[in-house]
Amino acid sequence: MMQLSNMSKSFGKQTILQDVSIDISANQITGLIGPSGTGKTTLIKCLMGMEKYDTGSIQIDDTAVPNRKLLNKIGYMAQSDSLYHDLTGLENIQFFAHMYGRKISNKAVQSTLNLVQLEQDKNKLVAHYSGGMKRRLSLAIALINQPEYLILDEPTVGIDPVLKLNIWDQLHDLKKESTLLITTHIMDEAMKCDQLLLMKNKGIAASGTPQEILENFGVSDIDQVFLKLEEIEYANASAD
């Protein structure tokens, strides 16, 4: 269970998140969506304890964030690829696996590589990987320690449609043991989430299952929800 209550975060004078309260329920895929620059990545970094938040509280499994030991339970995939280009794909996976301090079997490494279809290229230097291959390797690294919590910041950017479907199937499989938080800009991916959090204007503008949200706003797809939100905002502004 991940819990944010009344959390605020600003960079200097610019407030990014204001009084955000979220419950992320266990064994579900929660999608965090919203326009670019609203603070999705910032929220994730606060959740992991990598960024300091100003007020409010964040708890994971009743432990207050930041806490180094909590990171044992979290698999994280950053928005930008963070890989050692002078090591091979396999060496990257093995290195990060060791960082979790647990013995991770060769079999687990193999099956993770199979999942992201990098088995063939595991001995290539990452410098020679394509953009999508790097993304897949990053995903594999996030999965390697079979974490209780999986936080994926735009995991499927640059991954082809067939593999993307494949990965989403796997993510739904992972729900049995893990709780997932995923950011995305792709609306049909959003529809695949169990829960959605729509971010706008420094906070959560709407939340619920995708179906609930569509019904509440009386629209047929998620993109239109954001347009609706703009309209409401505009109406409120002119009413003032």
Added chain:
Amino acid sequence: MRMLQLIKRICKQVLRDKRTLALLFLAPIFVITLLNYIFPDPDDEVTIAAVNVNDEVIDILEDNDIIVKQENEMDIQSYLEEGNASGVLEEKDGNWTLTILNDNPMDEGPAIQGSSQAVMETNLNDLSDNIDNMISNMEDMSAGVEEMMEQLPPEVAENMDINMDTNINTDIDSEIDMDNDPISVEYIYGDESNTFFEILNPILVSFFVFFFVFLIAGMSMLKERSSGTLEKLLSTPIRKSEIVFGYLFGYGIFAILQTAIIILYSVYILDMEIAGSISNMFIINIFLSFVALGLGLLLSTFVSSEFQMIQFIPLVIIPQIFFSGMLNVDTMETWLQWIAPIMPLYYAGNAMIDVVLKGFTFGEILAPLSILFLFIVVFVTLNILGMRRYRKV
């Protein structure tokens, strides 16, 4: 455990990067070799052209291993510009003149020294000849006085009570021994005059250890930061101290190897003479390399590109050379004397001189070593604190 894996990864990366390896091991050897041959050998001969100079002076010059070319009146400047000699020595009406171009102190220094010594010696020879003459005159005189006394009536002679010491010591060794140098120089450390390179070499060894380790540690940490892998690393449960120590020991392995190669090369291939023990040289430089590692890692926090890292070199690295024992800090301006103690190379360079030239023992270099250790502790602490930028715990 995590730290060990980090060290393993660093080793793998460095070994794969052929350019970094070359920079670590070949570059310092290349530069030290170059410097060894650039500084002239003190035994190299100096040529002086002599105009109107008497044979005695020329003999003395030649005795001192100076090549003398006897020339007639000429245009001195063009003669020197053509590189015929390092200086032109002339005598005119008892005045001696040595003309030099004043553009090459390495050769002109010995030329000035050699000719003034030769002129001084001839003057001394003249002086001793004069003394000889004076003494023989005095002998003649006293012989005359004695003769006179004998001719005087005895009572007059007694009354005069002249206590003539007729035994003027004519054995005075009026021959000043010209085979010896006019000044004999006693060396407290070592037994012959140190060339500039001999003083410079131990400092250079330390400087290269410092410089290359600083550069490589700083650059690789910078790469780790800018590629996002440091942030990724900090999203795992690794301790910040494990990262800093992993880096310190990972690159420390290469720093130690580099130190060993530079020292062994200087001592065994370039024949650097060391009065103290080689193991003390190792200890000093290994301490210094860890200071450089800490400083490199720390400064990489404040830069965002490799170019900015390079900009630190004239700011942080170059000034340290001046305080590393090449120049005497005690005679510098007061404010400079205050700066010296904050420079790691000040301690390492002077300790190296103490060991290499003065043969100091481990006990005698304990003080600078402790200060270097203090630097390491401070830099490591600051590095661990600096990681807070990426993770709060």
